[in-house]
Amino acid sequence: MSFDKVTVRGVTKVFDRQRALAGVNLELRAGRMCALLGPNGAGKSTLLGILSTLTKPTSGEVRYGDFSHDVAARKLRGAIGLVAHESFLYADLTARENLRFWEGLYGVKGRAQELLARVGLEHAADRAVRTYSRGMQQRLALARALVSNPRLVLLDEPFTGLDKSGVEALRDILRELRRSGSILLLVTHDFAAARDLCDHAVVLRRGKITLDESRDQPFAALDEVYSAHA
Numbered sequence: 719m720s721f722d723k724v725t726v727r728g729v730t731k732v733f734d735r736q737r738a739l740a741g742v743n744l745e746l747r748a749g750r751m752c753a754l755l756g757p758n759g760a761g762k763s764t765l766l767g768i769l770s771t772l773t774k775p776t777s778g779e780v781r782y783g784d785f786s787h788d789v790a791a792r793k794l795r796g797a798i799g800l801v802a803h804e805s806f807l808y809a810d811l812t813a814r815e816n817l818r819f820w821e822g823l824y825g826v827k828g829r830a831q832e833l834l835a836r837v838g839l840e841h842a843a844d845r846a847v848r849t850y851s852r853g854m855q856q857r858l859a860l861a862r863a864l865v866s867n868p869r870l871v872l873l874d875e876p877f878t879g880l881d882k883s884g885v886e887a888l889r890d891i892l893r894e895l896r897r898s899g900s901i902l903l904l905v906t907h908d909f910a911a912a913r914d915l916c917d918h919a920v921v922l923r924r925g926k927i928t929l930d931e932s933r934d935q936p937f938a939a940l941d942e943v944y945s946a947h948a
Contacts, residue, residue: 720797720869721783722748724769724901729778731764731925738764740925741778746870746918751892751902753912756922762905763803765922766872769903770800782870796824799868801876805859809848813839813858816847817865824866833861838887852879860888871895874905889915 726744730737738761746752754762767773768780771791780787782794790798807816817830834843837857847855856879863871873892877885892915896902906912912919921929 721785721794722901723783724870725779725781726765726769727779727781729765729768729775729780731761731768731773732776738925739768739775742922742925742927744920744927744930746901746903748869748901749896749899750917751896751904751915752918752920753916754903754905754920754922755907755909755912760922761925762922763874764925766800766802766874766903766905769870770798770802770872771795772800796866797869799863799866799871801856801859801863801871801873803874805855806862807847807855807858810846812844812846813850813861814843816858817861820862820865826866829865829867833864836864836891837861838884853881853884856880857884857887860891868900870901870903872903872905875907876904877906877908877911 724746726742729739729742731739742761742765754765756762764773768775768787771787771794774787780790782790782797785794808819811819813834814830817833821827821829831840831843834840837860839854839857839861842850842854847858850858856876860876876888880888892902892904896917904912904916918932919929920927
């Protein structure tokens with residue numbers, strides 16, 4: 719089961735009478751990277767939770783190609799990779815053991831070594847994750863998210879804790895994923911990174927999309943927002 723786009727139509731999310739999302743419409747396509755921008759509390763992480771199928775919308779529709787959100791939650795979870803604030807790593811296992819555990823969950827084999835090399839952790843593959851720095855854990859969290867070779871990759875502030883070499887390595891991985899036809903959504907506060915890496919930019923404020931701009935035309939509106947916050 720695969721899909722070439724993700725469509726969000728009129729999605730709302732309410733938590734105990736607190737509205738986190740209010741009628742969000744968005745389309746994400748294969749081979750493109752979308753930046754999701756906005757202040758703290760705008761609803762960015764809530765939207766990622768819904769797109770990852772870990773959270774259900776209160777109303778509205780999310781489709782993964784021809785598949786509904788409910789079908790995706792049951793049958794497409796392996797096609798969705800998520801780098802969230804929570805790393806989903808096991809601190810007492812080594813990096814290699816963590817990846818092999820996730821391989822077992824997804825029914826894949828032989829990706830651990832490749833992914834450790836890809837994120838620059840071969841030298842620490844057999845150390846317990848509890849001995850890792852924040853940046854090393856972030857690298858491993860990215861490797862974990864890619865174990866199942868996902869079609870949709872969701873990243874919530876993935877540059878957090880990375881040093882300069884880690885940032886450059888992550889940028890290279892994101893570009894490679896885009897070239898390979900993945901659907902990417904990058905949540906970031908870094909306007910410059912969004913402009914450099916992404917084909918599509920969305921600004922979310924108070925649960926509503928206030929800007930939706932594609933690089934099919936220059937990022938004029940995004941540049942205006944960036945200048946206002948620089």
